[in-house]
Amino acid sequence: MGLKKKDLVLMGIILCIAAVCSLVHHFTGEAGKGIVAIKVDGVTEGTYVLTEDRRIEINHGTNILEIKNGEASMIEADCPDQICVHEKAISADGESIICLPNKIVVEVESDKESELDAVMK
Ligand SMILES: [Zn+2]
Structure with a gap:
């Protein structure tokens, strides 16, 4: 159970980072143009x-x-x-x-x- 919860949290964090990265990329891409x-x-x-x-x-x-x-x-x-x-x-x-x-x-x-x-x- 403990491990599974940890994995979920880790996955959540990775997803968040990915989302933020794509947002930032999108934003700077627009602004840089x-x-x-x-x-x-x-x-x-x-x-x-x-x-x-x-x-x-x-x-x-x-x-x-x-x-x-x-x-x-x-x-x-x-x-x-x-x-x-x-x-x-x-x-x-x-x-x-x-x-x-x-x-x-x-x-x-x-x-x-x-x-x-x-x-x-
Ligand atoms: Zn001229």
């Missing part, structure tokens, strides 16, 4: 979550990035080619908008996921 990193001339100026709608002035206002509905797009730029403004909105991992004349790169990242990958490998 959809971060845009803004780089100017190779230097990261800032990172922003795609879950928060906002407008970001880049490089003292030469470019304006808008985050809306989980996507990021360049809505204004003073560059002559305007290629970045015509780029489609980005939201998936690894997608980017590049403004060559202003040396601006906006890229979607998910730090948490790549960290997990690194641990698993």
Whole structure:
């Protein structure tokens, strides 16, 4: 009897840990997704979550990035080619908008996921 009860308790604890782990994994997986990193001339100026709608002035206002509905797009730029403004909105991992004349790169990242990958490998 004693042993059986102990086993049950142990099983219960393991189940709880598993449940908490999957919850944490789920939560961090969600939170880690959809971060845009803004780089100017190779230097990261800032990172922003795609879950928060906002407008970001880049490089003292030469470019304006808008985050809306989980996507990021360049809505204004003073560059002559305007290629970045015509780029489609980005939201998936690894997608980017590049403004060559202003040396601006906006890229979607998910730090948490790549960290997990690194641990698993
Ligand atoms: Zn541009």
